[in-house]
Amino acid sequence: MLWGVPNEYELTLAEWRENSIVWVVGAFMVCAFIATTAALFVRGVNRQSDLSRALRDANDRYHQTIDSLMDAIVAVDAEHNILLFNPSAEQSMRMRWSRMISWRRHCLVSYRSR
Numbered sequence: 001m002l003w004g005v006p007n008e009y010e011l012t013l014a015e016w017r018e019n020s021i022v023w024v025v026g027a028f029m030v031c032a033f034i035a036t037t038a039a040l041f042v043r044g045v046n047r048q049s050d051l052s053r054a055l056r057d058a059n060d061r062y063h064q065t066i067d068s069l070m071d072a073i074v075a076v077d078a079e080h081n082i083l084l085f086n087p088s089a090e091q092s093m094r095m096r097w098s099r100m101i102s103w104r105r106h107c108l109v110s111y112r113s114r
Helices: 007-068 087-094
Strands: 072-074 082-085
Touching: none
Parallel strands: none
Antiparallel strands: 072 082
16 A cells, blocks of 8 residues: 655655654653663662661671770760760679760769869
8 A cells, every 4th residue: 555645744744853853862861861860869879878888887896896895984075974884884883884874974983083
């Protein structure tokens, strides 16, 4: 079967072909932008996941080191609140960490040595 197109429709089809190329190129550019943005987003999520895993590992190593020391360690902040109280400090002072963490340093040090 053969189909013929009259001349007046051929001009309309030629304009449509020219316009459709612009639309197709634009659609491909939008798709490329979306794909690139998605790839960068996934890369950022993976990087954040890797960094949080590294931070968690470093924190675990820190706590394992502090908890395994035989010396009593008590860390205080600028307001003299107790921030860190390792197991050796619990044994030497005969107090649990959960009870000491909200106390101030002056509860541990005598008045003369302040």
